[in-house]
Amino acid sequence: MAEAVREFTAIGTRPIRPDGVEKVTGKANFGADFSLPGMLYGKVLRSPYAHARVKGIDLSEAKAMEGVFSVITSADFPKENPSDMSCNILAREKVLYHGHALAAVAARSQSIAEEAINSIKVEYEVLQPVLSADAALAEDAPLVDENLRTNGDESFMPSNVAATVHYERGDVDKGFEKADYIVEEEYRIPSAHQGYIEPHACVADVNEKGRASVWCCTQGAFEVRNYISEVLQKKISDIKVTPSEIGGGFGGKTVVYVEPVAVRLSELAGRPVKMVMNREEVFRATGPCSATVCRVKVGANKDGIITAAKAWMAYEAGAFPGSPVTPGCMSIFAPYDLKNFVIDGLDVLVNKPKVAAYRAPGAPQSMHAMESAVDELARKLNMDPIDLRLKNAADEGTEAPYGPKYPAIGLVECLKAAKVHPNYVNKPAKDVGRGVAVGFWFNIGMQSSAEIWVAPNGAVTIMEGSPDIGGSRASMCLMAAETLGIPYDSINAVIGDTESTGFCNLTGGSRTTFATGLAVVRACEDVIAECKRRAAMTWDLDTEQVDWENGFAVPRPGVNIEAEPLSFAELAKTAGRTGGPLVGRASVNAQGAGACFSVNWTDVTVDRDTGKVDVQAFTAVQDAGRAIHPSYVEGQMQGGAVQGIGWALNEEYIYDDNGVLENASFLDYRIPVASDVPMIDCQIVEVPNPSHPYGVRGVGETPIVAPLAATANAVREVLGFRINDLPMSPPRVLEALDNAS
Amino acid sequence: MSKVHVELNVNGQPEEVLCEPQQSLLDLLRDELHLTGTKEGCGTGDCGACTVLMDERLVCSCLVLAPEANGKKVVTVEGIADQNGLHVVQQKLLEHAALQCGVCTPGFVVAAKALLDKNPDPDETTIRYWLAGNLCRCTGYDKIIRAVQDAAQELKATTTS
Ligand code: FES
Ligand code: FES
Numbered sequence: 001m002a003e004a005v006r007e008f009t010a011i012g013t014r015p016i017r018p019d020g021v022e023k024v025t026g027k028a029n030f031g032a033d034f035s036l037p038g039m040l041y042g043k044v045l046r047s048p049y050a051h052a053r054v055k056g057i058d059l060s061e062a063k064a065m066e067g068v069f070s071v072i073t074s075a076d077f078p079k080e081n082p083s084d085m086s087c088n089i090l091a092r093e094k095v096l097y098h099g100h101a102l103a104a105v106a107a108r109s110q111s112i113a114e115e116a117i118n119s120i121k122v123e124y125e126v127l128q129p130v131l132s133a134d135a136a137l138a139e140d141a142p143l144v145d146e147n148l149r150t151n152g153d154e155s156f157m158p159s160n161v162a163a164t165v166h167y168e169r170g171d172v173d174k175g176f177e178k179a180d181y182i183v184e185e186e187y188r189i190p191s192a193h194q195g196y197i198e199p200h201a202c203v204a205d206v207n208e209k210g211r212a213s214v215w216c217c218t219q220g221a222f223e224v225r226n227y228i229s230e231v232l233q234k235k236i237s238d239i240k241v242t243p244s245e246i247g248g249g250f251g252g253k254t255v256v257y258v259e260p261v262a263v264r265l266s267e268l269a270g271r272p273v274k275m276v277m278n279r280e281e282v283f284r285a286t287g288p289c290s291a292t293v294c295r296v297k298v299g300a301n302k303d304g305i306i307t308a309a310k311a312w313m314a315y316e317a318g319a320f321p322g323s324p325v326t327p328g329c330m331s332i333f334a335p336y337d338l339k340n341f342v343i344d345g346l347d348v349l350v351n352k353p354k355v356a357a358y359r360a361p362g363a364p365q366s367m368h369a370m371e372s373a374v375d376e377l378a379r380k381l382n383m384d385p386i387d388l389r390l391k392n393a394a395d396e397g398t399e400a401p402y403g404p405k406y407p408a409i410g411l412v413e414c415l416k417a418a419k420v421h422p423n424y425v426n427k428p429a430k431d432v433g434r435g436v437a438v439g440f441w442f443n444i445g446m447q448s449s450a451e452i453w454v455a456p457n458g459a460v461t462i463m464e465g466s467p468d469i470g471g472s473r474a475s476m477c478l479m480a481a482e483t484l485g486i487p488y489d490s491i492n493a494v495i496g497d498t499e500s501t502g503f504c505n506l507t508g509g510s511r512t513t514f515a516t517g518l519a520v521v522r523a524c525e526d527v528i529a530e531c532k533r534r535a536a537m538t539w540d541l542d543t544e545q546v547d548w549e550n551g552f553a554v555p556r557p558g559v560n561i562e563a564e565p566l567s568f569a570e571l572a573k574t575a576g577r578t579g580g581p582l583v584g585r586a587s588v589n590a591q592g593a594g595a596c597f598s599v600n601w602t603d604v605t606v607d608r609d610t611g612k613v614d615v616q617a618f619t620a621v622q623d624a625g626r627a628i629h630p631s632y633v634e635g636q637m638q639g640g641a642v643q644g645i646g647w648a649l650n651e652e653y654i655y656d657d658n659g660v661l662e663n664a665s666f667l668d669y670r671i672p673v674a675s676d677v678p679m680i681d682c683q684i685v686e687v688p689n690p691s692h693p694y695g696v697r698g699v700g701e702t703p704i705v706a707p708l709a710a711t712a713n714a715v716r717e718v719l720g721f722r723i724n725d726l727p728m729s730p731p732r733v734l735e736a737l738d739n740a741s
Numbered sequence: 742m743s744k745v746h747v748e749l750n751v752n753g754q755p756e757e758v759l760c761e762p763q764q765s766l767l768d769l770l771r772d773e774l775h776l777t778g779t780k781e782g783c784g785t786g787d788c789g790a791c792t793v794l795m796d797e798r799l800v801c802s803c804l805v806l807a808p809e810a811n812g813k814k815v816v817t818v819e820g821i822a823d824q825n826g827l828h829v830v831q832q833k834l835l836e837h838a839a840l841q842c843g844v845c846t847p848g849f850v851v852a853a854k855a856l857l858d859k860n861p862d863p864d865e866t867t868i869r870y871w872l873a874g875n876l877c878r879c880t881g882y883d884k885i886i887r888a889v890q891d892a893a894q895e896l897k898a899t900t901t902s
Contacts, residue, residue: 016835023843024831026778026818030844033777111761195878197782197790198844247780247844248878279783470841470879631838635880639841642881666787666876674882675869 009550010481011694014631015488017474019245028245031201031217032276039203040069042258042265042275043113045103045120046285047095050129050351050659051142054095054122057103061119067108068116069269074102076264078233084320086231088354089260095124096144096319097353098660099284101257106265106273129351129659133293133314136160136348144319144349162321165329165345167401175308175340179299181380186295187369188725189708191288191316191653194358195643195671198247199282204262205272210234212263215242219249219467220506224256225498231260239263242497243467246507250643251357252287254508283664288653289358290315290323294369296332300377304391308340309333313366315347318354323347324362327442330402331705332366334440335389335411335597337398351659357508359640360441360701364647364708368726371437371709375716385436385713386419386599400595410623410687410697411438411597417685418599423619428603432616435713439598439622439706443698444509445590445691449502450519452480452527454582458569460486462493462523465504466516470639470700471632475513476520478628479694483524485551486568502587510698513628514689515590521693522586534578535566592691596698598622600641600706604714611733613649613715618707619681625689625697633699638680640703646672647704648711650727745808751776752820758807766805767791770817778818778847782876789875792848793817799855801874818847821854829892830854837888841879848875853889857896865890 022028062071074082074090082092091102103120107113128142135141141160149156151163176182202216212234218224221241229236246253258275266273277286294313300306311332315323325345333341378385393415394400396408418424418436428434451463462476473493481488495501504516532546535553539546545559552565575582603617620637627633650670654662663669688695708726715733716722723736744759751774758773765784770776770793782788784803791802794816802815821828830853833839840846849872856863856871863871868889869882877885 014838017838019843020835020840021827023840023846024818024827024834024850025822026776026847026850028843029777030780032781033771035775109761111763196842196844197788197876197878198780198842199782245844246842247782248842250878276781279785279788471838629838631884632841635838635841635884638881638883639879640881643878665785666783667785671876671878672882673873673876674886675866675873677882679865679886680881680883 008482010478010488011626011628012630013478014629015474017471018477018492019468019473030198030245030247034203034215034244035274036203036205036272039272039274040106040108040269041110041113042104042106042262042273043117044101044261045117047091047098047100047102049095049124049126050098051127052095052124053127054091054093054102055125056123058121059103062105062116065112065116065119067112068105069271070106070265071116072104072264072268077231083230085227085255088320089231089257097351099353101285104261104265106269130160131350131655131659133291133316133348133350136350137314144351148349160349161346162317162349163347165326167329167343168341169338170340172308172310172340172342176299178301178307180302181377182297182299183373183376184297185373185724186293187372189292189365189368191291191352192647192651193283193288193669194250194252196248196250196252199277199279200253200257200286201276202259202262203272203274204259204266206263206267210238210267212239214239214259214263215244216259217244217246217253219246219253219469219508221498222465222503223254223506224259227256228260228263232263240497240499243495246467246469249469250359251361251508254357254506257286279666280664283669284661285353287356287358288353289361290317290355290365292365294366296369296373298373298377300381304381304383304388306336306338306392309338310341311343311366313345315345315362316350316352316355317347318350318352320354321347321349323355324357328362328366331363331440332370333401335394335438336392337394338401341401343401359643359704363441363705364644367440367705368708368712371706372712372722375435375709375713386415389438390415406595407592408687408690409595409597410685413685413687414597414599414621414623417683418601418621421619421621421683423617423681424601431718432603432605433714433717434601434603435710435717436599436601437706437709437713439600439702441510441596441701441705443514443593443596444511445515445593446505446511447587447589448504448516448519449587450516450523450585451501452523452584454527454572456573456575458486458490458572460484460491462491462520463496463501464493464516464520465496465501466507466512467495469507470635471629472512474632475517475628479517479521480524483521484528484568510596510700511593514593514692514696514698515588517696518590518692519586519588522588523584526584526586527582530582530584531568531571534571534575537578538566539563592689594625594689594691594697596623596702598702598706600710602710602714604711604718606715606718606733608737611730611737613728613733615645615677617678620703621683621685622699622702623685623687623697624699625692626686626695627684628694628696630684633684634682636699637682637703641680641707642672642677644704644707645677645711648708648726648728650729652727747807747811749810749812750814752816760807762808764807765803766807766810767802769807769810770802776817776819780844780847789848789852790845792851792875794851794855799852818850821850828854829895830857830889833888833892833895834885837884837891839880839884839888845875845877849885853892857893861896862893
């Protein structure tokens with residue numbers, strides 16, 4: 001277990017986060033908490049149709065209204081070569097989903113802004129919407145985009161298929177011939193929303209010279225700067241983005257919706273503009289994740305060795321290309337050492353909102369299919385589901401289905417830890433079903449910067465650019481404390497704006513503790529090098545003759561000098577005399593993020609009268625490489641588990657025949673509440689990542705992957721038959737029970 | 742539109758505000774008094790991020806019209822800590838790392854304190870049902886529930902000793 005070996009002093013402890021007090025007292029500023037004097041309120045007009053041609057927009061009444069300062073449509077955005085993002089933010093010739101924005105106003109008050117929006121008249125030619133992948137793939141399907149050709153290949157006729165993905169190895173037909181047991185099924189999952197509690201919000205202020213300042217809740221301030229620059233064709237040096245605290249994102253705040261609109265409104269109004277989405281807008285026009293259809297065929301011989309696997313999947317992209325079908329394809333067989341497989345995927349346009357990343361984008365859906373099929377194989381083989389996975393598990397040196405050979409990974413360790421875990425050894429009671437599944441995510445590295453400033457009393461400020469979405473400031477401070485050899489409490493971490501820290505990619509892909517952490521460690525090493533130089537100067541030695549030990553500069557063993565070790569605090573205090581303030585900096589483009597695997601199992605009961613599934617127990621085992629702050633690692637595992645349970649049991653976008661979302665509120669799109677779930681037991685496994693100085697692997701995304709199939713497999717066990725499609729909500733379970741009897 | 746005069750007590754301080762009749766108590770707190778600790782997650786009474794106490798009752802401030810708060814005593818998250826420091830619920834949420842993004846936290850602080858004021862010894866199920874009106878998308882609730890259990894223990898220990 002994580003706690004067993006303790007070779008560190010700071011890493012692996014569980015101190016209070018540096019930004020904690022502000023967050024429990026209400027002082028922390030989130031996206032909607034920022035205001036400026038003279039600020040206006042922006043609002044957006046949204047399409048009442050899922051698919052329509054815009055014949056005309058009459059803005060005259062809105063423009064004439066007292067208290068209205070600016071009114072815009074896409075005509076006020078640059079005309080040439082608009083990106084998909086630009087067309088998503090303000091529609092051009094066609095509106096492509098119900099809720100698609102097509103005009104915006106800025107006014108003195110929210111009520112005036114609303115009135116102005118209601119006064120805008122739009123003439124539409126209503127078109128037939130395409131509302132599912134099946135409908136989009138049908139012959140003679142209406143086209144979401146008349147100019148779209150698959151993979152950009154002009155020799156194809158226009159269609160709704162934006163892209164195809166293909167992976168293969170070996171000979172699947174031969175592989176299936178060798179199989180004694182074969183499972184072949186189709187699994188469908190509707191769209192779900194990221195469900196962050198804080199709606200998108202921003203304030204934009206453009207000055208007389210066109211320089212824009214933007215405050216917003218985002219997973220990446222530098223990405224927001226780039227997007228605004230692209231959409232409005234503004235120089236990035238004319239845009240400054242300050243990230244607020246962020247109230248959840250899960251991938252949904254990696255893109256922009258209101259920020260460029262607010263900038264343009266402010267530019268025309270000559271005043272700051274605040275835009276805050278309401279929850280209904282969040283549901284109708286942001287996120288969600290892809291609805292999917294996955295067909296899987298897996299065969300195994302009687303020893304339980306998987307001889308071949310085949311997958312076909314269609315991912316809805318929404319109204320613009322870009323579903324996560326590629327990572328869906330890459331992850332579906334990632335936990336297994338397969339000699340023969342074929343994977344095909346399609347990125348399909350439909351008249352629904354453009355999908356956004358959602359925690360391990362693409363993987364929960366495809367791996368739900370595979371992990372359900374593997375569960376059925378285990379039943380046919382009469383084999384423990386963990387044993388079956390152990391027989392086929394990928395390990396160091398296995399060629400991943402998407403190409404590279406895995407370096408050290410922790411799947412086998414997780415499976416072995418699960419097998420002997422008391423929660424697994426204790427068999428469930430009668431009428432309680434248990435389901436097991438494996439989760440995986442690639443993790444990413446990318447670019448991060450960090451600066452370290454040392455105060456004269458030895459206190460340290462870390463300046464970095466990764467919005468703290470789940471306690472990452474604490475992890476940065478712990479890694480700095482460990483590296484510098486100073487107390488955690490003397491360190492603070494600050495998230496800078498785009499002009500106060502070096503470039504940093506967004507908080508996402510489970511990269512922050514790994515990549516920004518790496519930058520922080522390197523920046524600390526930069527400070528240490530300077531400390532050694534100052535000590536050497538003080539002692540009249542060469543820098544090479546000085547070592548750094550637990551927060552002290554000491555003469556290297558064998559160096560013949562009588563000198564008291566110089567502490568970090570002393571070096572900081574005397575810095576003015578030895579060459580000026582102590583600072584350090586580093587930037588990285590981090591490689592070798594290190595894949596993260598997990599094993600989850602859950603015990604459930606089903607009420608046969610109501611169809612309600614109750615989760616009685618849930619256990620997550622996951623490889624963290626090295627847990628810097630174990631509580632926040634567990635927090636990721638627990639939060640991901642409950643999101644996954646919600647997806648498996650309840651959450652879904654429900655559309656009517658016209659493509660209108662019928663459940664655009666937290667009342668009708670019901671995410672799990674405290675009384676829906678049990679405690680989530682966690683065991684952290686540590687197989688250090690060789691590419692990080694402390695062995696860190698990202699842990700944020702993997703947790704949402706396994707719960708879907710784990711829950712489905714548990715329900716299968718109780719019912720005695722499988723419900724292939726999610727969510728297994730009460731009406732669907734009842735229907736399945738009816739059909740079965 | 743003519744404005745409405747509202748007098749109320751917020752966190753022990755008398756306040757006078759002119760507001761639009763359709764504004765909510767949440768708008769009054771956030772936009773007029775600049776107490777932005779109370780959050781808006783939905784505006785429809787479904788998420789609990791806007792939870793405050795009004796005359797000692799838990800309410801979703803997004804569902805209360807500002808004029809309805811006239812003459813009332815309102816306590817927000819900003820009024821939970823006192824000169825002695827953090828309330829034990831706040832301290833335990835921190836010690837248990839029971840917040841990730843923290844946007845739901847103000848609502849949980851107010852709701853959990855109200856629970857412990859009423860029921861000093863709640864079991865896990867009671868805590869889970871009491872807090873069922875507060876959505877948290879990040880934590881899976883585990884650490885929040887443990888923090889509230891721990892806070893109850895600590896309150897018991899300090900009141901019996
Ligand atoms: S904002 Fe009031 S309950 Fe959600
Ligand atoms: S900590 Fe993010 S919603 Fe609760």
